[in-house]
Amino acid sequence: MSESSVAVELQGIWKRFPGVIANSNINLKVASGTVHAIVGENGAGKSTLMKILYGMQKADEGTISINGAALVFNSPSDAIAAGIGMVHQHFMLADNFTVLENIILGSEPKSGGKLDFVKARKLISEIAAENGLAVNPDVLVSELGVGDRQRIEILKVLYRGANILILDEPTAVLVPHEVEELFNTLRDLKKQGFTVIFISHKLDEVLSIADEITVIRQGTTVGTVNPHLEKVSARDLAEMMVGNELPTPASVGNTIQDQVVLTVENLSVIATGGKAIVDGVSFKIRAGEILGIAGVEGNGQAEILNALMGIESATGKVMFQDEDISKKSTRHRRDLGIGFIPEDRQRQALLLEAPLWENRMLGHQTKAPNAKGFWLNPRGAKADTKRIVAEYDVRTPSIDVNASALSGGNQQKLIVGREMSNDPKLLIAAHPTRGVDVGAQAAIWDHIRNARQAGLAVLLISADLDELIGLSDSIKVLLRGKFVADADPATVTPQELGTAMTGAGRAA
């Protein structure tokens, strides 16, 4: 770092929110003309840090220096003036505008009070040519795919004169070949002298693109490594992210029984455009079996879960035990004893502005202890909420507070506890320990394993490959809506599984 100048330096950044310290004593140096990755678990404080750097939030303490000059950002326009540009994870483009219009939106070149499209077009094609970002400026954004949209976002930032680019989880929405294209773009940008800050939790990708990697754990920077100089594996990084040896759920014994709980035949979900998001998927889960589905986010996992719960319409056949439930309502499926932990807990699994005990009823409002026939039973629900709070270690002063007052991890514990109540026969779970601290994670694994011992069938989706391998009895790899490989959790490594998920090769 000594030979090159420092583009961004953050010193002693603190940011506190009610009940949470998002950033504590963050120190970060980004050399100019490099790709610098920032990695950390969900909720480690990466996004907050980037919001501070982009002027969207103000740090409570600490200094920001850009190219050696200490600056204070009161709004994103201050950050933009200092040459910082942000490419958000969720694109901010107007669908019914052309590429050109989207790029100039907000900083239009004018001549005599009129929009100067000629000048804009010239400027954009210059920038695009310099950086190898091929786009047609006259197509509507609505006609473009995800990769193209991301290129437009990058162009937008460059057009505004940024020389330091922040990319927030840029690969989350991309398929593998688009990721490769993005990385080529980033390498080109680097050659042009741009500085790129790359936020991610996908460690393999980070290792392949970054010149330096800074790890954030529980709001603080725990170290910076240079993959060019020292040998670092994804697992080393993961251990830095978690703090110590990664806890891996050790699989215990085989509890699979003969009785088939869930049979799925030829399940397909078709998007409005006619594209099959889930494409003819079939599988069986027996009592006492955990089936894991591995896949990069956005390959159809969420749609399979929603289709199984009857939330999304699908074709194909879904059998629960001996009953065909393909056409049955969500409530009917839940009443049969299917527990559901959805991907998006705040939108799908919680009433944020309702007390915890009412959230205990959600999804189980037809059954004891929450209801007696037509009537609700608040007393029963409250008592059972207290049980969940105790058994799953939900940190809350009372069961009367609103769900919005709890941290994400505690919300998740409440949801898992709720879905494991009422003795479900089948649990459909997405990322059951996402955002949960390490101790509680082990407790949730134990709960799931104990229930499996008692005959619970589980369909598990998890971005945490160690969790997936540790818990599952068998694993199927999902790519673009299809199962492309099977993996045996007894022998497969996370690396092999990761490779299979991108479609690069077959897992063991």
Add this chain to the structure above:
Amino acid sequence: MNFRRLATSLVAPAIGLVVSLAATAVILISIDASVTVIFSSMWNYGTSPRAMTLMLNLATVYFLSALAVSIGFKMNLFNIGVNGQYILGSLAAAVVASNLQLPKVASITVTILTAMLVGAAWAGIAAWLKVARGVSEVISTIMLNFIAIGIISYLIVRTSIGTETGVNIRGTKLIPESGMLRGNAFIDPETKVYGFLFISIFVGIGYWFLLNRTRFGFDLRATGKSASAARTSGVQSTRMIVTTMLLSGAVAGLVGLPYLLGQTGSYNLQFPTEWGFIGIAIALLGRNNPVGIAFGAIFVAFLDVSSGQLVLEGVPREISTIMQGLIVIVVVISYEVVRRNQVKSEQRSVARALAKQEVSA
């Protein structure tokens, strides 16, 4: 925690009242009227036995109207069509009741059921349009209001449903005394408090139980708080929309009955047609809570009844309408402000409580 919630829920209306009184005072000063004279004259008249009776009667109507609206509000459905639902309900009730020869209880029961059924059916059209055709209920219910007025005019003016009930007044046949619910004059010896007051209290209690103590109520509230979470929990949104609209319409059907059975005994072309809109304002004031709505209804009714005094003091009575509008706006804004602060302060207090637990552990 609960005490604090109660306190914060009273803060908003208190702010609304103070701000709107202040704003009204400014308006009065700007038209060179004496603020103290006018406020005291409104208060003095408004608290007289006769005015209190009129106020209770009007509040009964407003209460039912606001309940009908708030059933929809609870799940983010905007039933703007209470007007159409209650005038059709009242007309049907008047026609049926005037042809009944039954004992009082039976006759009134049939009248009430008729009104509820017709109100629900009229709201059901909007529900069907929304579920089957994706038409916004805001637009369809407003349009249905106009259609209802047209239908009623036609029926009363052009068909045998209408007769000459007074000088140049056409309306339905008078309801026999056995079908009326005139109430008792227990506050003011000259004016009766509508008997329907007690039925509406009963409806309010029923509303509370339905929402807070039944599975249906839970589904309805869950849908209002998060449609996506409700769907995941197994609530069928189309069925909920239809049921809620029907219920809202059924309660809306009752809105005209206190007046019909307590006063006119006939639906004529002078029957008020705007009570539904006042219900929207009162539902907002009362935060869809039956007790809040009761207070809101009494308050608005007080302003309506005592606004007559404004004219005597030489001030246009529209001042009272301005005041009502101001109150609604200010209260709605302060509810939102209070709510946001409440969410933040709860997060802080949870964090504090947990920090303490950890220290002592």
